[in-house]
Amino acid sequence: xxxxxxxxxxxxxxxxxxxxxxxxxxxxxxxxxxxxxxxxxxxxxxxxxxxxxxxxxxxxxxxxxxxxxxxxxxxxxxxxxxxxxxxxxxxxxxxxxxxxxxxxxxxxxxxxxxxxxxxxxxxxxxxxxxxxxxxxxxxxxxxxxxxxxxxxxxxxxxxxxxxxxxxx
Amino acid sequence: xxxxxxxxxxxxxxxxxxxxxxxxxxxxxxxxxxxxxxxxxxxxxxxxxxxxxxxxxxxxxxxxxxxxxxxxxxxxxxxxxxxxxxxxxxxxxxxxxxxxxxxxxxxxxxxxxxxxxxxxxxxxxxxxxxxxxxxxxxxxxxxxxxxxxxxxxxxxxxxxxxxxxxxxxxxxxxxxxxxxxxxxxxxxxxxxxxxxxxxxxxxxxxxxxxxxxxxxxxxxxxxxxxxxxxxxxx
Numbered sequence: 001x002x003x004x005x006x007x008x009x010x011x012x013x014x015x016x017x018x019x020x021x022x023x024x025x026x027x028x029x030x031x032x033x034x035x036x037x038x039x040x041x042x043x044x045x046x047x048x049x050x051x052x053x054x055x056x057x058x059x060x061x062x063x064x065x066x067x068x069x070x071x072x073x074x075x076x077x078x079x080x081x082x083x084x085x086x087x088x089x090x091x092x093x094x095x096x097x098x099x100x101x102x103x104x105x106x107x108x109x110x111x112x113x114x115x116x117x118x119x120x121x122x123x124x125x126x127x128x129x130x131x132x133x134x135x136x137x138x139x140x141x142x143x144x145x146x147x148x149x150x151x152x153x154x155x156x157x158x159x160x161x162x163x164x165x166x167x168x
Numbered sequence: 169x170x171x172x173x174x175x176x177x178x179x180x181x182x183x184x185x186x187x188x189x190x191x192x193x194x195x196x197x198x199x200x201x202x203x204x205x206x207x208x209x210x211x212x213x214x215x216x217x218x219x220x221x222x223x224x225x226x227x228x229x230x231x232x233x234x235x236x237x238x239x240x241x242x243x244x245x246x247x248x249x250x251x252x253x254x255x256x257x258x259x260x261x262x263x264x265x266x267x268x269x270x271x272x273x274x275x276x277x278x279x280x281x282x283x284x285x286x287x288x289x290x291x292x293x294x295x296x297x298x299x300x301x302x303x304x305x306x307x308x309x310x311x312x313x314x315x316x317x318x319x320x321x322x323x324x325x326x327x328x329x330x331x332x333x334x335x336x337x338x339x340x341x342x343x344x345x346x347x348x349x350x351x352x353x354x355x356x357x358x359x360x361x362x363x364x365x366x367x368x369x370x371x372x373x374x375x376x377x378x379x380x381x382x383x384x385x386x387x388x389x390x391x392x393x394x395x396x397x398x399x400x401x402x
Contacts, residue, residue: 005265005266005267006267009220009265010220012229013220013223013224013227013229014223016227016229017223017226017227020227020228022223022226022227023226024223024226027219027222027223027225027226028219028220028222028223029219030219030222031218031219031220031221031222031223032215032216032218032219032222034218034273035211035214035215035218035219035273036211036215038214038218038273038276039207039210039211039214041276042207042210042276043203043204043207046203046206046207047199047200047203047204048173049173049203050199050200050202050203050206051177051195051196051199051200051203052173052176052177052180052199053176053199054195054196054198054199054202055176055177055180055181055184055192055195055196055199056176056179056180057195058180058184058188058191058195059179059180059181059183059184059187059191059195060183060187061176061179061180061183064183090303091176094202094206097312097316100313100316101316101320104316104317104320105320109317109320109321109322109325110322110323110324110327114317114322115327115328115331116328118310118313118317118328118332119328119331119332119335120335121310121312121313122307122310122312122313122314122328122332122336123305123310123332123333123335123336123339124304124305124335124336124339125268125302125303125304125305125307126303127303128172130272130275130299130302130303131299131303133272133275133276134272134275134276134279134295134298134299134302135279135291135295135299136276137276137277137279137280138279138280138282138295139288139289140279140284140288140289140290140291140295141170141289141290142287142289142290142291143291143296143299144290144291144296144354145296145346145350146291146295146296146299146300146303147172147303149296149300149343149346149347149350150299150300150303150304150343152342152346153300153304153339153340153342153343153346154303154304154305154339156338156339156342157304157335157336157337157338157339157340157342158335158339160331160334160335160338161331161332161334161335161336161338162331162335164330164331164334164335165328165331167331168327168328168331
């Protein structure tokens, strides 16, 4: 069903533009032109975030932190096996995707752990990536409580989701 | 963000020095390469979506969409310009449709155009609101996970959908409430500090003869002696 979203969006917008006799070609070119400049602003932040995440994973620090987190997660109803996923999800989309693959391979998809993992991955975002990128074009450097709040909110969402999975 | 980054870097590099020192550079290279290839992919995607948005702007559909979302956007983001509101509603719409890569350029535009506070390097409450809403994920339909489950052989790939939607809605609502509460809390604190500051150093009213902030006393000008007397000397 959702595979129709993107084609329909494009068809609708371009169609309406055509019907209203607007120059879609020039507009498109103008819009697309700003992509390179945007990327130039975003790339440094991407670098910083992804270098840190890769180091975090390879150093095993994430594995160590996860082991500490497991008992705490069990208390609120999240399976301890998911601690690396819960830890990595806000840090790295690609990294957490590979952790998710691992979990499916180890525990399977249609069990409590597999479903919880899907919920954890699917209901949250890469908080650090979003925070860094969204502020990349402004001079703002002090994000105040944005990241801690997003992490807490995502964690509460994870708790709700995982506990609801018990009902399936 | 700066603090978290440096902590992660220090801990990871320190750990690797003991575990496998050569991995430090190779990991950084892997990470940097990942960033570059991701950036290349994103330039292409951003090009597509930014091009579409420009066309969208021309048709006036963007304004209609912004109109639909305006009541919500106004409640959540007080005091921003129309242009910013448009960016925000495009960002939210793209996120809801699961088009994260389309939403990002809009989000960057929104934050860039938002009104700044006294200190330009500090995020305003509205900026934090937008980032928290995006970071807690508005995506109702997690297509990536469903496809991965199907690929891994799940009998019912979408059976986690209801808990997932509950989770994502909860996290966003908690985030919004959090920003509103913390925003109000910090604003009250700032107001209290301002009041205290004003009480300690009372405003010095204009002296008609001595100019403010100069070391010398300037000779009085003719007008300095005219007492402000209402209209025509009443």
